[in-house]
Amino acid sequence: MNGSIRGQNLLTLNDLSREALVEVLDTAESFVEVNRRTIKKVPALKGRVVASLFFEESTRTRLSFETAAKRLSADVLSLAVASSSVKKGESLRDTIATIDALGIDAVVMRHQSSGAAMQVSRYVPQVRVINAGDGLHQHPTQGLLDAFTVRQVLSERAGTSGVETGAELFDGLKVLIVGDIRHSRVARSDIAAYSALGCQVRVAAPGTLLPSDIENWPVQVVNDYDEALEWADVVALLRLQRERGSGSFVPSLGEFTQTFGLTLARAKRLRPTTLIMHPGPMNRGVEIDSRVADLPSAVVERQVANGVPIRMAVLYLTVAGTNEGVS
């Protein structure tokens, strides 16, 4: 168990303790305030260089990581993979070596292969590696910002702030994760974060979209989806990942929507306070009805907005500080 991400790589949420997670959430709280200022920039990473390497397409993650780095005053090297030597067949190792030769302090990396970020962290041990999504494995900052959004909304409702709440509101919180668990790195990071924070996590999905080793996960598989919707405090939907072949795991998209989509009729089972979350991009009409996505209890836009402060916190903690003096 890792007690803090200070000065460490962030490759997965699986080995992070509750204290380490809360430290990131609390730090992000300070950055929410920075993002509200007229001058949304602090010099914490002045002179540091952050490379952003996205081998897989992304809008919100790449933009929010780069925004986060810039608001910390870091220089950002952004590699457009489509127009780079990667297209000429350059290996991951050589690409990293080339970028490292330019002198970088951190790499933010997304890759279609599980474990790619870990591999890179071995090539360049002196560079902090932040996983921005690797294959079916992990998407740590998404898990962090989801937990952050839950804490933010629930503590606002209670008329307090997230920092004051700490992690107590997660104790026994009922989280239901629905959809393509098998192909979802978001689900893996969410489950790691929520369970380490003390939530009860259940998953609902067609059998074909559950991973084969689900019994080893700290979750309970739901048999009655409708009943689980009534049970949940938070419903986290996942995108049906057609680019990973999810389409062939269900009879048809229509069938999936009928059985596991959050339709308007099904959303009526939710308590009005139950949070509806989605990591985006949403397939409106597939895993979520368009009208449900626009309900006041849907916090999808909040999740996107919290991307920048969470990623600022991660960059700040991993890159700015040494780990010396901290056991």
Add this chain to the structure above:
Amino acid sequence: MSSDKQRQTPPGDLAFFAKSQLLTSEEVERALKRMAHEIVERNHGSPQLSVIGLQVGGVAFGVRIAQLLSEILGTEVSLGFLDVSFYRDDLHRNPIPKSTATTIDHDLTDRTVVLVDDVLFTGRTIRAALNALSDWGRPHSVQLAVMVDRGHRELPIRPDYVGKNLPTSLDEAIRATIEGVWIGTKESS
């Protein structure tokens, strides 16, 4: 769950062990009153005052000084809090300080800003604070009030208002709160 306690003393953080008390809470209060009067006297006729307490130790002193100034002047004196963690120049050298909230709800342009902190030591916190302040406008002037000046400056920074001058050695530590001032040591808990 004692998560609050854990947050206050994360692993590796140094805890303060008091050796002797140097000022009582009454003496602290008297020093604050004197400083408030000095601030009023010195800024007679200058632009509007803003009191900015530095997180975390300067907050309580900032609140009290703003109260005293409001009483003396008969008008509300603006108050804000500033966290300088993200502006420090020693981030690479030390464990990252825990960040807290900054709340400055007014533009500081053309105001007289009084920075308030508990202990003035190397001066690096104040340098960071001066950098941070420029993001909230261009003050007419910036002054510094501290409860304790313990010496050992590493930068050309001096306080304008001092509660108590306490010459210390480097291995000593000072704890200054509204409840009193103590000298002691910092050791890992």
